[in-house]
Amino acid sequence: MEETISLQDLFKTLKKRLALILTCMILGVTIAGVVSYLLMTPTYQSSTQILVNQTQQEQDQFTSQEIQTNLQLINTYNVIIKSPAILDLVIERLTLDMTPGQLTQHITVASEQDSQVVNVTVKDPDPHRAADIANTTAEVFEEEIPKLMNVDNVNILSPAIVGDNPQPVDPNPPLNMAIGAVIGLMIGVGIAFLLEYLDTSIKGERDVEEILDLPILGLISPIPESDVNLDNVVRTRRKRR
Structure with missing residues (x-):
């Protein structure tokens, strides 16, 4: 049954x-x-924005090929920012006790949709160090990109700032x-x-x-x-x- x-x-x-x-x-x-309160280490987040300018005179209309070229250029910049060529100098300037591979895990690079703005976001247990890493990474990238790609079209749009009462993003x-x-x-x-x-x-x-x-x-x-x-x-x- x-x-x-x-x-x-x-x-x-x-x-x-x-x-x-x-x-x-x-x-x-x-x-x-x-x-959450006793065992996990609080993590703070800080971000800076980088503006990628046009390398040529702006035109009224852009062809699909030019748009694709600009997107590929920004994607290339996203990779270069997290490369040892940039992060080694960041570690040296801030005297960080970590390798470029370890520092890469703290940094997230993403470009705004349909724009020339690149966001560099850093997470770290120390809010001030997170801001220092974000700002130094942007500064080093701005200085080194003319040597790496023979272009001078990068400017820091908005530096990272630590508020009066920073709140952790994790946990x-x-x-x-x-x-x-x-x-x-x-x-x-x-x-x-x-x-x-x-x-x-x-x-x-x-x-x-x-x-x-x-x-x-x-x-x-x-x-x-x-x-x-x-x-x-x-x-x-x-x-x-």
Whole structure:
């Protein structure tokens, strides 16, 4: 006989194991909060913008080939900014205790869509060092690009500035705690259904029907406690007589 589970049974299981599910949720939120506030190092972000000018006189209209050439040029600049030719000089000027490969992991270079602006974003545990790395990278790139590509069309548009009260971008404790709550909820529900599946005790006539594969012919109604007490009183009086 195939075992079927109704929606009502699912809700009964969830209600029965509600304390377990809530405990898992609270545990997930607590672990995420402890990891976010105590174990993870705060990371700050600082950005500077570089403007790539046209190397030729601006025209009223640009051909698709010229537009493609400009995009390829900016993409080339994005690669050069994170190359050892630039980062070695940045490390030397700031006396950073890291290799160009390690510094690359702190730097993100991206160009604004359909524009000549390149964003250099740096993440670091120290907000002031993040700004220094971003500004120095832009300055070194501006100085070295004429030597590397024989062009002089790069200017710093907006330097990185550290605010009065910088806020870390990572970690995000509220988001991590929300994720912890969802994970705890999923684990709690999973454990609840697993315990219900492993529980082979007989709880009612439906279980007897499913296990023995036989119809139920009759049921013994439960005797109220008041009737049991009354019957004991009657028996006690008869014995005294």
